[in-house]
Amino acid sequence: MEDHNTTAAPTGNEAARPPVQSSAPQSSRLLTIGIIIAAVALAMFWVKQDRDASKSKAGAGTLAGPSAVKVGNAAPKLVLKNLDGKTVNLEDLKGKVVIVDFWATWCQPCTIMIPWLVEFRNRYASQGLEIVGVAMDDEGIEAVKPFVDKNKMNYPVLLGNEGAANDWGGVYGLPTSFMIDRQGKIRITHQGLIGKDIIEKDIRSLL
Secondary structure, X not given: OOOOOOOOOOOHHHHHOOOOOOOHHHHHHHHHHHHHHHHHHHHHHHHHHHHHHHHHHHOXXXXXXXXXXXXXXXXXXXXXXXXXXXXXXXXXXXXXXXXXXXXXXXXXXXXXXXXXXXXXXXXXXXXXXXXXXEEOOOOOHHHHHHXXXXXXXXXXXXXXXXXXXXXXXXXXXOOEEEEEOXXXXXXXXXXXXXXXXXXXXXXXXXX
16 A cells, blocks of 8 residues: 655755754844943943043042142242233242142032132231142133133142142142242141131241
8 A cells, every 4th residue: 555644755966955053043143142242332432532631630640549748848840921921930939838729610619719718818818828820721711711810719829730730749639739838848638628717727827
């Protein structure tokens, strides 16, 4: 009896044909690799942006760590132009107690501290106090002069730069202030905003 259910044997071409494989796993791997590459590229972009922004804001480089200037050492040189274009030399102030304050118009803690410095100069200038503000704005006088006028800053304001900041050991964050005695030596340093009473106490200790 003839069996009609018998399956026909494959031809030679059919036997040699490889099995069809799904492309889904390979596509998934490629998609995963693409996502990883994009994430790494994005992370590198934002790291660069953050580094560039920090450098711009600091005016002197990075934003971490204390100044390398040591208490007890002679104050570094400071020769810069004021807002009238005249050269001011810190050496000319020897014999006074001097606060050198590195600041910027965009620095919010600086804007809190500046009115205190104005008040202290009014109160203690007759006793030998002088304050020198070193503005670290990238825009220079265009940003600084309107701010100085608006806030009635009554002490010399100089236009700072990276070289000046480096001379003072690197200014890592603003405000950074140095208190110098009558002999021209650094006696007290402060980084960041501190209490008004602390600043006044330090001033009185040096006068």
